[in-house]
Each structure stands twice: as structure tokens, then as C-alpha cells.
Amino acid sequence: MLVALRSRRQIAPFTMHRPASVADALALRAEPGTSAFLAGGIDLIDWLKYGHPLDRVIRLDGIPGLADIAAEANALRIGAMATHAAIAASPLIRDVLPDLAALWPAVANPRVRFTGTIGGNVMAGKADYDGLPALMALGAAAEVASGAYIGLDARNPEGLVTAFRIPEPATLRLFADRSLRPALTLWLGLSEVNGQVRSLRIAVGMAHPRPVCVTLPLDLPRPSLRPAAAELAADVARRLPDPASDGRAGASYRRRMVEVLTRRILAGDSV
Numbered sequence: 001m002l003v004a005l006r007s008r009r010q011i012a013p014f015t016m017h018r019p020a021s022v023a024d025a026l027a028l029r030a031e032p033g034t035s036a037f038l039a040g041g042i043d044l045i046d047w048l049k050y051g052h053p054l055d056r057v058i059r060l061d062g063i064p065g066l067a068d069i070a071a072e073a074n075a076l077r078i079g080a081m082a083t084h085a086a087i088a089a090s091p092l093i094r095d096v097l098p099d100l101a102a103l104w105p106a107v108a109n110p111r112v113r114f115t116g117t118i119g120g121n122v123m124a125g126k127a128d129y130d131g132l133p134a135l136m137a138l139g140a141a142a143e144v145a146s147g148a149y150i151g152l153d154a155r156n157p158e159g160l161v162t163a164f165r166i167p168e169p170a171t172l173r174l175f176a177d178r179s180l181r182p183a184l185t186l187w188l189g190l191s192e193v194n195g196q197v198r199s200l201r202i203a204v205g206m207a208h209p210r211p212v213c214v215t216l217p218l219d220l221p222r223p224s225l226r227p228a229a230a231e232l233a234a235d236v237a238r239r240l241p242d243p244a245s246d247g248r249a250g251a252s253y254r255r256r257m258v259e260v261l262t263r264r265i266l267a268g269d270s271v
């Protein structure tokens with residue numbers, strides 16, 4: 001007998017809710033039974049199609065402000081419901097963090113970019129997605145419904161994420177190399193103040209169960225970065241927790257490629 005593993009016919013009945021505030025969304029989530037937030041729905045609907053039952057689906061698109069992209073004191077705030085397309089097209093991001101706007105059109109395909117949100121991308125918890133390593137490389141934190149900020153390096157926040165906050169965007173550069181997908185992706189964030197490079201944050205995706213970020217605190221004049229590229233890249237590769245060995249690549253290949261890609265970016269013309 002042929003069994004359909006993923007089909008809309010597998011979706012069990014549930015009730016759909018469209019709260020108009022964060023408080024209402026949290027109240028629905030707290031009710032007895034199982035529930036999930038729905039952003040663009042790409043991953044969640046897929047998950048339901050595999051037959052996972054849910055009592056309530058809580059849409060987030062009725063909550064005002066969740067998709068806003070705004071400048072705050074010394075920070076860029078990207079609402080969790082901002083789509084990939086909105087991030088790439090945002091005049092504000094183009095102005096304060098142009099590298100992010102320039103890199104984001106490479107994520108996914110047009111259909112996904114206009115539907116998928118940054119919050120759903122991160123909270124889906126998939127090692128292959130780009131949202132988390134990009135935000136890690138930028139030193140971003142997640143803002144949760146209580147208003148607290150949760151760093152992303154160790155684990156994903158729990159509950160309702162309302163936004164991501166990127167500190168001091170004017171000091172940041174962001175670079176990415178996704179050419180070795182699906183073995184690994186590499187996102188490199190560089191913080192520079194008054195001509196001195198203060199830190200490098202290298203976030204590696206697809207090589208561990210969850211993206212991993214290596215931070216190098218530095219105090220290096222910008223012109224010294226390129227001559228130090230090989231040494232810095234070797235340091236990053238040494239500090240990287242053991243990558244996975246799987247059908248896509250071996251651990252030692254991944255570690256070596258993290259060194260190669262980091263060096264290539266740091267020695268390149270665009271840094």
C-alpha cells in the first residue's frame with residue numbers, strides 16, 4: 001500500500017485564531033492543549049502536513065507593528081514578522097546596514113522571500129537556514145514578548161519573539177559565503193570603531209546541529225586586517241566546535257573550509 005507521508009489530507013482539524021495584540025496571542029498560547037504561532041506558514045504548514053496535530057494555530061499577522069523595521073538609539077530593530085523581501089528592500093536597512101540588504105536577496109526564492117519571515121526562519125530551528133547565522137554574525141539579540149532581549153549564540157529564545165535587535169549597525173560590516181551549501185555557510189560580521197576593528201564574529205551554518213558563532217575580540221587598525229587574514233582564519237578554525245560528519249561533508253573538510261572561507265573574505269577587496 002502506498003502511504004502519503006506529506007499531504008494536506010494529513011492535516012488534523014484545528015482552530016485558527018488571529019489575535020490583535022501580543023497579550024491576546026500569549027493568552028491563546030497559554031490555554032490548555034497544543035498550539036503554535038503562525039508567521040508566513042511555510043514551515044508550520046509543512047509540519048502539519050506530516051500529520052502533527054495541533055489544537056490551535058495562532059496567526060501573528062493581525063498584531064500591529066510586528067513587521068516594522070525601525071532605527072532605535074544605537075540599534076536597528078527588525079520586527080519578527082518582517083519578510084525576507086521586506087528586509088532586502090528596506091530603505092532604512094539599505095541606509096544603516098547596507099550589507100544586510102545587499103546579501104538578503106540571495107536567500108531562498110521569490111515566493112519564499114515574499115512569504116517567509118525572519119522570525120519564522122529563526123524559530124523554525126533548522127540548521128540549514130540563513131537567518132540565525134546572519135543575526136549571530138551581527139551580534140543580534142531576540143526581543144521576546146516580555147520586552148527582554150535574549151542573545152542568540154547559545155540557544156533560540158522560547159515563546160513569542162517580537163523582533164531582532166542589532167546593536168550599533170553603523171559600526172558593522174556583514175559578509176557571507178554560501179558557495180559551499182549544503183556542506184556549510186559562513187557569515188562574517190566585523191565591528192569597526194574609528195578605524196579600529198573591534199571584533200570579528202564568524203557564524204557557521206549547516207555544519208552543526210545549530211549554527212555556531214566564533215567571536216574574536218580585536219583591536220586592530222583596519223589596514224592590518226588583510227595581512228593578518230591567514231592567522232585570524234586559522235584561529236577561527238581552531239576555536240570552532242567539532243563540526244558534524246554526514247553525507248554532505250566530513251568534519252575535517254568543514255573545519256578546513258571555515259578557515260579557507262574566512263581567509264578569503266578577510267583578504268578580499270571588499271573588506
Ligand SMILES: Cc1cc2nc3c(=O)[nH]c(=O)nc-3n(C[C@H](O)[C@H](O)[C@H](O)COP(=O)(O)OP(=O)(O)OC[C@H]3O[C@@H](n4cnc5c(N)ncnc54)[C@H](O)[C@@H]3O)c2cc1C
Pocket residue numbers: 036037038039040041042043044045060080081106107108109112115116117118119120121122123124128129130131159160161162
Ligand atoms: C524552497 C525553499 C527554499 C528555501 N531557501 C532558504 C534559504 O536559502 N535560506 C533560508 O534561510 N531559508 C530558506 N528557506 C526557508 C524559509 O526562509 C523559511 O521557511 C521561512 O523563513 C519560515 O518563515 P515563516 O514565516 O513561513 O515561518 P512559519 O512556518 O510561520 O513558522 C516557523 C516556526 O517558527 C514559529 N514562529 C514563527 N514566528 C514566530 C515568532 N515570531 N515567535 C515565536 N515563534 C515563531 C512557528 O510556530 C513555527 O514553529 C526556504 C524554504 C523553501 C520552501
